[in-house]
Amino acid sequence: METIFVLFLIFLAIAAIVIASKTIKIVPQASVMLIERLGRFDRIAASGLNMIYPFIDKPRGVNWTNNRPGISAIDLREQYLDLPPQPVITRDNVTINVDSVVYWQITDPVKSVYEINDLVGSIVQLTITGMRSVMGEMDLDHTLSNRDQINNKLRLILDEATDKWGVKVTRVDVKNINPPEDVRITMEKQMTAERTRRALVLQAEGERQAAITRAEGEKQASVTRAEGEKQSAILQAEGAAQARLRSAEAESEAIGRISEAIEGSGNPAQYLITQRYIDSLKEMANGRNSKVVFMPVETSGLLGSIGALKEMFAETGDTRRAKDNESDTPSRLPAARPPRQLSIGESDFNPTRESGV
Secondary structure (H helix, E strand, C coil): CHHHHHHHHHHHHHHHHHHHHHHEEEECCCEEEEEEECCEEEEEECCEEEECCCCCEEECCECCCCCCCCECEEECCCEEEECCCEEEECCCCCEEEEEEEEEEEECCHHHHHHCCCCHHHHHHHHHHHHHHHHHCCCCHHHHHHCHHHHHHHHHHHHHHHHHHHCEEEEEEEEEEEECCHHHHHHHHHHHHHHHHHHHHHHHHHHHHHHHHHHHHHHHHHHHHHHHHHHHHHHHHHHHHHHHHHHHHHHHHHHHHHHHHHCCCCCCHHHHHHHHHHHHHHHHHHCCCCCCEECCCHHHHHHHHHHHHHHHHHHHHHHHHHHHHHHHHCCCCCCCCCCCCCCCCCCCCCCCCCCEEC
16 A cells, blocks of 8 residues: 555656646747647747646747757857858859858747748758859859959848848858869969069069159259359359459559559550560560570661661672673673662561571
């Protein structure tokens, strides 16, 4: 009897535990649970402690890809899907492997459970097909350089398709684009050639700019040099003019003082001419020609007189010899030239004429 009573108490305890587990449901934060009553959706159990009718109400389990089977709590936080590399053919028929990451969040848990069977698997397949569609319209070079454009197009495609599933696709990122090995080697060679070309272009542009700058500097230097020479010539001309004016003023003052000094006793002009004549003789005497002697005016006059006397005596001797010859030879001879009448002061000597010594 006591044994039966103990077994009954154990049965009641087990039944109470089972009923409590079926009645009390604790939902984690940022999660919800869909409650079905007799197989039909009844309500959404929010986070916290929830009481349901045992054996009548039951949480709806979800069987999504990459989730533990039979889980009933639906996570409302933003989640991500890391897609493995997928082969994609570009418009120029190059097969590349592309892997991406999709960030998504459940906005309506009822639609995410009742509108689609496998939400996660559907998002994965939709991302793969959308990626092939977008990259199939682009060349390989565009796919490598326009990742932002690819991401935006994929996000728009996924967001529009998953809106009826109660899902919001927040972001799509293409992580890696891996072309085939031979294409990669060709691209590296092309990139090297392009960089070499850019380096040559930049070097040529730098040399051109340097030549232009150098030419502009030389031009500016020439202009500055010409301006300096102009200013120097002007200053030299002004200095020479002032020097001549000062010299003329000094000479004028000297002439005035000479005139005052010799006033009444001589001609100032004759004094100045004589002084210039003496200075000219000094300059001519200092020449390098040692075979030339310059004589003053008085000496030249004396030498001229001597020369006239010599010529007169020579003509007299010629006349006497002619008479003697006429008496011996009756032939007709030409008449003798009459002697030249010279004055004592007359002379053919020019003070500027050279006389050999």
